[in-house]
Each structure stands twice: as structure tokens, then as C-alpha cells.
Amino acid sequence: MNTTSDSAGGTVQPLQFVPMYQKRTKIYARSVRGLYARLRWAIVALTQGVFFGLPWLQWNGRRAVLFDLDVPRFHVFGLVLQPQDLIFLAALLVIAALALFFFTALAGRLWCGYSCPQTVYSEIYQWIELKTEGDRHVRMKRDAMPWTVGKAARKTAKHALWIAAALAAGFTLVGYFVPIRDLGPHLAEAGIASWPAFWVLFYGGMLYGNAGWMREQICSYMCPYARIQSTLIDGDSLVIAYDNARGDPRGARPRRTDPASVGLGGCTDCTLCVQVCPAGIDIRNGLQNECIGCAACIDACDDVMRKMDYPTGLIRYATSRNGVAQGLGGKEMLRRVVRPRVLVYGGLLAAALVAFVAALATRAPVHMDVIRDRGVMARLGEEGQVQNLYRVQLTNRTERIARYRLGVEGLPDVVVETPADVVMAPGESKSLTVTLALPPAAAQGRPAGAEPVRLSLTEPGLSEPVLREKTTFLIPR
Template identity: 50%
Template sequence: MGTKQGSKSVRQYEYGKLYRSEDKIYPREINGRFQRLRRLAVFVLLGLFYAVPWLTWNGRQAVLFDLPARKFHIFSLTLWPQDFVYLALLLIILAVSLFFFTALAGRLWCGFACPQTVWTEAFVWIEQAIEGNRSQRMKLDKRPWTLDKIWRKTAKQFLWVLLALFTGFAFVGYFVDIRELAVHLATFTAGPWEWFWVLFYGFATYGNAGFMREQVCKYMCPYARFQSAMFDKDTLIITYDEQRGEPRGARRRGSDPALKGLGDCIDCTLCVQVCPTGIDIRKGLQYECIACAACIDACDSVMDKMEYPRGLIRYSTEHSLHNEPYRLWRPRTLVYSGILMLLVTGMVSLLVFRPPVILDVIRDRNALYRDIGRDGIENSYTVRVVNKRNQAQSYRLSVTGMSGLQLRGDTLIDVAGESVQTVPVSLVAPHAVAVGGNRIEFRLDSVDDPGISVTEESRFRGPNEDTR
């Protein structure tokens, strides 16, 4: 009986340790040069996110990913499904850029530009404005439910939900006309899918930035797990100068720590209180650190008050801490920068020389060919012309590759701006040359701009020679 109870208590202990709920983190407010930079980043990034869908360009929404029409409008650039290579290149460039900047400066992206960080900061600002500073928020959560606590918690949740819904609305506004979406939502005439996606992304914003916060960075984000593979001894990271700071201990302002056998760290724990993920940077580099530099600003403010030099906690490298030379250009950064330059150059070149028209030729698959008597052998095709320009264009269609080949159908094709025109055409060739499969070439020339022309290869089918 005692053994069973003992094993049961062990299982309960292990279960509790494995699934223990996280303690709420109350980040302390701090001012400093890095926090001013973070606030600026939050205002700029959120401002761009909410404002860009409202911009117009040539009478349409400037940035619109129109999925039903299969067009991606980015100011003057319109991408079609055939331009998928540009999206693939862009994603690869963003991934390599992340690797490059991580090798240079650690998790700089996480601390200043990651959407999780940006929206979490906005939610924390609302919380601080309503519930007060760190100590006031901690006392408020411990107090019983009074009228003051109820209205503060309710006001905070209301503003959080409002910001989350506005975020969902703005996000959906990148995929449908945002002005029409606003009218439909305001008049409750929006379709079920519009409501679903606004509420879905609003809920995701509320859950990630308001409820889970630092747990997304610590447990859900895969970047925190594999970032160490991109670090080396020359990566710029936030470090605590242990040789200078240890041993820790309290003392009076302006006192010489050497006389007491102490380091510069006064063990105020302010660096821990301001950390949004709740770590102690004095224990060394940890994967939870998002490089927000709040601990640097906090420690610098303490050093200023103690009349000690700044930099006890600072951006540094492992080589610099050991008084070894810092190498900016090393194999890791050279490879990343080389790949990045190659990809960027390739994408810019493809965009600059991107043809303004696409020609697709599809053979009739129901019949390989038709014998139309004296006239010869006929093949049918469907010609699809995609005009990528904003203005209407006229194109002339021609075909080469076989002697005596005749093109029947509309040879002059008018296409509206950013539109697709599909026309049926047929080719007729004499019996003497229409044998087997012949390679032919369709050519499309712009009437308005003689410098624009595209070609597309196809096949002309006829009876096999040995069966004639």
C-alpha cells in the first residue's frame, strides 16, 4: 500500500512539473535609447500595417492581394499566377536576410520588428495606461474584486478586443477592398467568410499578444530553438560582463566597490524586472532572450545613478568580452551576404525585364487534327493573352514553322488593362507538309508598342506518313 501511494505521488509530481502553468510576468517600464528605438519601430510598423490598405494607386487600392481575380497589386506592380517565382524568391530572400542579420546581431528581428513583439507592446501599453505601473498591476491582481478592479479589467479587455478586431479588419483589408469591407461590416451586410476571417485574425491577435505574450516566444516560435545554429563568437548579442559585475552586492551611491570586494552589479534585479520574457541575463545567454535591450537601458540607468561607467550589460560579442578582435566579415557572413546579393540581384533583374504580356497557347485536345479536304489539315487552338499593363493594348497574332501554314481567326486581339483575353483560332496546312508532329511558333506583337513581342511554341498534328 505504501509503495502504491509513493508511486502515485511521484507520478503526480512529475505531471505537475511537466504541465506547470507559467507565472504571469509584469514587465517594468523603463526609458532609454533602445526603448525609444523600440517605440519608434512599433509606431512605424503598426502605422504602416493599418494605413497601407487605405492607400490608392491609379484608382484602385495600392496594395491588394485579390485572390478571386488571381492578381496581386503592389502599387504599380501587378503579379499574376504565372509570376509565382517572384513570391518564391521573396520568401527565400526574407529567410536568408533573417539568417544574415542573426549571424551579425543575434535576435535583433525578435526584439524590434517581429509582429509578436510589436503587437504585444501595443497590448502592454494599454494595460499600463489603465492598470498602472508594475507594482500597481501586481497589487491590483492580488486585490479582491472591487468596483475599481472590475472597471479597470473590463476597460482593458474592451480596448484589447477593439484593437484585436481592428487588426483582423485591417488584415482582411489586404485581400478585399477595405473600403467596401468597412461598409459591409458597419451595415452588417458582410458575407460569412469576411466575418469569419476578421474574427479569426482578431482572436489570433488577442490570444498571441494579449493572453500568451512571452510564451509564444519561449515555447511556440521555432526561431528561438534554432537560432543558436547561426550564432558564433563574433555574433553581436546582449551580454552581462561577469568579470566586471561579480561578486554582486548592495552599496551606497558613489562608493568604490573594490574596497568592499564587490563588482559593479548592485543586485537590484532591475534587469530582470524589465525583461518581457522574465529571464535573468546575468545567468548568460538564454534562448528566451529576444534582444529587446530593455535590460541594457535599465542597467545603464542604475550605473548612471551609482556614478559607474555604462556597459555592464551591453551589446557585445564573446570575442570582445575576452579582449579578442572582432571579425565582421567571416565565412558565415560572407556566404549569407553573397547568397543574399545574388538573390536580390536576380529578383530585381527579373522584375525589370519582366514581359508586360503573357501568351498561352492550348491545343484542342478533343481532336488531334481534322482533314478538311482540299484545304488540307486543320488544328484548333485556344490563345490566351494576359495584358499586365494598366492601359489597354492591341496585339497582332502570327504563326511560323511550316510552309503554307494559314492562320484563321482573329489575328488582331484587343485586351483591356490588367485583363485576360481568350480567342479561338485554327491553323490549316497543306496535306504535303501536315505529316506527324510539326513544331510551330506563335508570335504576339504589340501594335501600340513595337518593341513588345512574345513567342510560344506549340505542335501541329497531322496523319502519320506511313498510314497515308
């Protein structure tokens, strides 16, 4: 450490070099059991069951869910989505954002604590770590010891299982974009010299690093949600909180000792709430950005309270606006939680969901774009009829062969000359040049100009068109 001198020859404070990055302290999270632990594992089972199961489901002789980027065409059970249907993806993003606002305003980081893939896979990886290396105190003791054959074997088993889980997830993710039943033989034949293999390894490597090595660093430093959650919650949001009025002063005491008799609060200062926290924070210091809302500290504290024969709920979901200190009852807590902000977010979310479902339900089975042929505004046919040409793009949005008859509405005597009938394969897009004609006698009695018309598509045997598209018919001078 260097020192500096002033002009009078005296010494000043030594120069100090402050690191720009905080050194990571490894977190040894202790296993925990309880209501919220069971809830987290139920969500892990649900999300991973859906994630790993969907690529293998069949629907009408094809994959139930397949995002085919080569065509491009997305199959989602009975839906066939084309690039022009990206509006539905935008709607899903809006719904996801509104859901995030709603649940955060309601109860903090519910998404982070229970459903976020980072949390889900961290739970799976911590379970693997528990089974291969033991619980917290065993891992801490083993890591402090020199390397032995047993230690190396346990570490190797853990990382082998981590990598296997990561590759399985990577394989499944790529299986949403490539038929998963053909993906295995393709990888065996092409090896790593293929794009599917690259994405399997890339996603698997990211998962292995995020859930295995960085865990809480992803949530604390890389995820922006930890920084913006303070703008989404207020004093009436349900968050995980420690009851200072009941718990302090803290201190150890024999089991079933009345806290008042020894001048202590309900907290035994066992620090189990810190030991089970995957972010390594002490919830007794108040709500912190690093808290992901997993409620592991609630399970640990409630277990200690039951052993001490104390009431549970020393750490619990509560509102920060006097909710913990006052011990609000159910009705008062409900009144605080169900407030204008939550109602506005909930109303917007419900409206967006209804609009999204209604748009899908009323979506036409065929998409049609009509553009006038600008190279030929209008022309006279061999028999003197006035002809207009149009470029018509049709897309079959169903999984069956579609047959339609083209018609025209809005201008009497106008007919479709070519083509009148259209046949499309499932999901096929077809470009047509359509000719509309107005007989000479009808054209002579009309003023020159553009007349509004509508092209229609009608299925055989039906009288009402399934789709109409506006355009104009030009009558020359």
C-alpha cells in the same frame, strides 16, 4: 501522498506526482527608456503605419494593395499578379528565409526583438497596460489587493482598449482581401453572419489572446524559432550578454562608490534587468532560449550605470567567444562578426534579391500559354492549305486595355488565320482557339513531320514582339 512497502515490510520512498506542465508565473514587465526602447518604438510606428495605411491607398483608381481571392488576382501598386505568378511568392519565402539566416547569424534574434508582430503588438499592449494600470510595482500591488470599483474600472478599460486594438488590426487585415472602404458598410449590413466578419473576429481574437494573455509563452513555447536559433548562431554572433568579469561579485553599494574599494564588481544587483525583461529571464545567467533580443535589459542597466557614474555596457551586444570578457574593440569585433558564414548568407540574400527584382522588372506585360489541339492534329482547309489548331491562354498583366496582334515565326509562309487581333481588359484572362495555316504550294515542297514555330504577340505600332512562345506545326503525309 501515498507510500509503498517492500517484501520485507520496510518502507520505501513515497510516490511523488510531478506535473507535466509548468504553471505560468505572471510577468510584470517594467517600463524602460533608452536607445533600444526608442528604436523598438520607431519600428512599431513604421510597421503599423504601413500595415494600417496601405489598405486605404489608391492607385490608378483602385486599391494600391488588394489580394482579391474571388477572381483571383493580386494588385500590388502597378503589379497585377495571377495564380500562375505564385513563383514570386515562393521567391519571397526564400528571401525571407535567407534574411532570417543572415540577421540571426549576424546578431541573434533581431527579428524577434524588433520586428516580429508578436513583439510589436506586445509593446502596444504593454503601453496600454502602463497607461491604464500603472507601472510594474503599481500593478503588482493592485493585483494583490481585493477587488474594488477602481480596480475593476482600470481592468475593464485595459481590456476594452486591448479588444479595440485587436478588432482594428483584424479589420485592417481583412481589408487587404476585401475593399476596405466597402468593408465597414458590409459588416454593418450583414453583421457577424458573413465570412469577412468571421475573419475580423478570428484574427482579432488571436491577437487579443497572443499579445494580451500569452505574450512570452508564444515566444518561449509556441514559436519554433526559439528552438532553432542555436543552429543559426555561433560563438561570433552578436548577442546580448552580461560581462561577468566586470560585474561580479554583485552587491549593493552607495551611489558613486568605487567597486574595488568595497570588493565588488560593477553590478549593483538591482535586478532592473530582470524586471524590464518581457520574458522574465535573468540575462546574467547567460543567453537563454527565452531571450528575444529586445535589449530592454541593456537600456535598464545603462541607466543604472550612468546614475552610479560607472561606464555603461555592463550588459551589451557582444560575441560569446570571449567578446565580453576581453572587451574587444570595434575593429576586432567587426572582424569576428563579418565572417564566412555571414558573408555566405549575405551573398545568397543579395543574389536572391537581385534576381527577384530583375524578374519583376523584365516580366512581360502579357502571359501566354500555347497548347496544341490534340483532338485535331492537322487538317486540310477548303483551299487545300494545311491547318493546325492551338489553344492559347492569354492574361493581361497590366492595368490598361491591351491590344496585340498574333503572329507566327520560324516557318516561312505560315500565317495566322484566326484570330489575328486580340483586345483584353485590364487584368483579363482570355482563352482563344488559334488557327495556323500553310499554303498548299509551300506544304507540298516540305517533308512530313513537326516543324518548330513560335507564336508572337506584337503591340500596334511596334515591330518587335513583346512575347514569343514555342510550339510545333505538324505537316501530315
